[in-house]
Amino acid sequence: MIDLETPVAALLDSSHGKPKLLVVDDQPINIQVMYRCFAGDYQVFMATNGEQALALCKSNPPDLILLDVVMPGMDGYEVCKQLKADDTTQHIPVIFVTAHTDPAQETHGLSLGAVDFIAKPVNPDVVRARVKTHLTLKFQSDILRRLVFLDGLTGVYNRRYFDQQLATEWARAARSNEPLSLILLDVDFFKLYNDRYGHQAGDDALRSVAASLKSALKRPADLVARFGGEEFACILPETAFDDALIIANQLEQKIRSLAIPHQSSTVDSVITISVGLATRANNTGSDATDLIGLADNLLYKAKHTGRGRVCSGVLAPAT
Amino acid sequence: MLDNSTELYVDIAQSYLVELEQLVTDAPTLLGQADLSATVRTLHTFKGLSLTIGAKAMSEVCRQSEMLSKSGLQSGALIPEDRRLQATQALQMAAQATHAQLSEALRGLAQATSAPTHEAVVHPEDALPELQALRALLSQSDLQALECFNALRTRYSMLDAQLEPLHQSISTFDFAKAVVQCNELMRTLGSLYRT
Numbered sequence: 001m002i003d004l005e006t007p008v009a010a011l012l013d014s015s016h017g018k019p020k021l022l023v024v025d026d027q028p029i030n031i032q033v034m035y036r037c038f039a040g041d042y043q044v045f046m047a048t049n050g051e052q053a054l055a056l057c058k059s060n061p062p063d064l065i066l067l068d069v070v071m072p073g074m075d076g077y078e079v080c081k082q083l084k085a086d087d088t089t090q091h092i093p094v095i096f097v098t099a100h101t102d103p104a105q106e107t108h109g110l111s112l113g114a115v116d117f118i119a120k121p122v123n124p125d126v127v128r129a130r131v132k133t134h135l136t137l138k139f140q141s142d143i144l145r146r147l148v149f150l151d152g153l154t155g156v157y158n159r160r161y162f163d164q165q166l167a168t169e170w171a172r173a174a175r176s177n178e179p180l181s182l183i184l185l186d187v188d189f190f191k192l193y194n195d196r197y198g199h200q201a202g203d204d205a206l207r208s209v210a211a212s213l214k215s216a217l218k219r220p221a222d223l224v225a226r227f228g229g230e231e232f233a234c235i236l237p238e239t240a241f242d243d244a245l246i247i248a249n250q251l252e253q254k255i256r257s258l259a260i261p262h263q264s265s266t267v268d269s270v271i272t273i274s275v276g277l278a279t280r281a282n283n284t285g286s287d288a289t290d291l292i293g294l295a296d297n298l299l300y301k302a303k304h305t306g307r308g309r310v311c312s313g314v315l316a317p318a319t
Numbered sequence: 320m321l322d323n324s325t326e327l328y329v330d331i332a333q334s335y336l337v338e339l340e341q342l343v344t345d346a347p348t349l350l351g352q353a354d355l356s357a358t359v360r361t362l363h364t365f366k367g368l369s370l371t372i373g374a375k376a377m378s379e380v381c382r383q384s385e386m387l388s389k390s391g392l393q394s395g396a397l398i399p400e401d402r403r404l405q406a407t408q409a410l411q412m413a414a415q416a417t418h419a420q421l422s423e424a425l426r427g428l429a430q431a432t433s434a435p436t437h438e439a440v441v442h443p444e445d446a447l448p449e450l451q452a453l454r455a456l457l458s459q460s461d462l463q464a465l466e467c468f469n470a471l472r473t474r475y476s477m478l479d480a481q482l483e484p485l486h487q488s489i490s491t492f493d494f495a496k497a498v499v500q501c502n503e504l505m506r507t508l509g510s511l512y513r514t
Contacts (some may be wrong), residue, residue, distance in 0.1 A: 029331050035465065046494075072360070098367070100353050
């Protein structure tokens with residue numbers, strides 16, 4: 001897993017798990033040769049046809065693909081085209097490996113989105129060097145893409161990513177008729193905290209709260225984002241109201257148990273949060289902004305009924 | 320005893336020899352096809368395989384036949400009889416010569432690496448956890464399965480006959496079939512050695 005603290009070199013040297021290569025070729029001999037080139041430093045997977053390659057890229061995305069051009073059925077060009085057309089696979093670098101020596105074929109492959117073209121017979125040293133170069137670029141690109149969607153202070157996702165993901169999850173929930181829960185939470189008396197302890201301490205407190213929220217939500221699909229200022233949002237896909245309420249209460253308790261002193265709070269002697277939880281039940285005909293609206297209203301209610309608590313509700317079906 | 324990487328190299332060369340034998344058989348009809356697109360693909364693939372294994376002369380003959388087939392494909396006409404016969408002969412002769420050279424090289428390799436082996440005492444039922452690990456690798460199309468299987472085959476030579484179908488599937492990279500065979504073998508060993 002890439003995080004901002006991991007140098008790219010470490011991602012290449014197997015200390016964070018070996019990079020994954022996918023070799024796609026209909027000829028066992030070619031697969032074996034590639035395996036021998038990379039077995040020591042990489043985890044090497046294989047597919048013997050285009051359909052198998054596409055399925056593997058969805059289920060276990062590799063870091064780079066070495067792709068033969070001429071294969072029975074779906075050829076390498078079509079595989080590359082489909083990979084680049086899919087959001088989940090478009091960022092995987094594709095290197096064509098082929099006995100073709102025609103510049104027009106090479107141009108065609110590169111125009112489809114491949115990053116390189118290697119001619120057979122492969123020189124092991126050359127192909128290893130090229131793969132390493134392209135993997136370096138890929139990992140750097142992954143980090144840049146994450147930076148765009150990360151909050152600089154806390155390291156959780158930013159508002160831009162939250163908005164995008166909520167829309168995606170709402171659409172998915174509507175399609176599959178699954179519940180979707182949203183938590184909006186806010187650090188109590190945060191301005192007073194900054195005034196008393198200073199802005200540096202305020203930043204540290206926000207980082208601690210964010211880290212705590214992130215560690216509390218264990219499922220890969222759950223998302224924590226900084227909504228703005230001292231406010232955070234948590235998207236809980238496929239989570240019904242009762243389960244989400246348990247999670248919301250756990251989050252409230254977890255932040256309180258950080259025991260960050262807050263002498264200016266009237267709720268407790270430590271930092272607390274107010275929480276608004278809203279759940280989209282099945283057959284709701286509204287949209288994502290209604291869910292945010294309800295969660296926001298419930299957060300407001302939590303603030304005005306004493307803070308340091310959870311207020312919750314289910315989004316009513318649109319009339 | 321052959322170490323795992325040498326065994327892989329021998330596997331590669333032996334696979335190529337099988338392909339070569341097939342080419343000698345297919346050569347007379349290959350260039351006489353009405354639809355030359357499959358011929359072009361076959362010759363192109365063989366050109367690449369030959370380059371990979373280092374058989375440059377074979378690769379060049381394949382390239383020439385591929386060009387001939389492509390021109391036939393583009394013109395929509397059959398390849399003229401005399402050119403077809405000439406190309407077929409060239410393919411067969413090159414294939415036979417390459418086969419002889421590679422077989423000789425493999426024999427030399429076998430002699431150089433053979434050594435008395437000291438086999439530790441193992442029991443067939445001990446193979447079960449290793450078959451489980453192999454099955455996991457095969458399910459993920461992870462090529463580490465090749466080494467895992469070679470180590471298994473080396474260690475459990477008493478299971479040679481039972482492992483042979485698995486060997487066939489793995490060497491042709493039909494990992495889906497290999498998973499099924501792995502499951503069957505585990506069931507067989509499990510029921511044979513259950514106390």
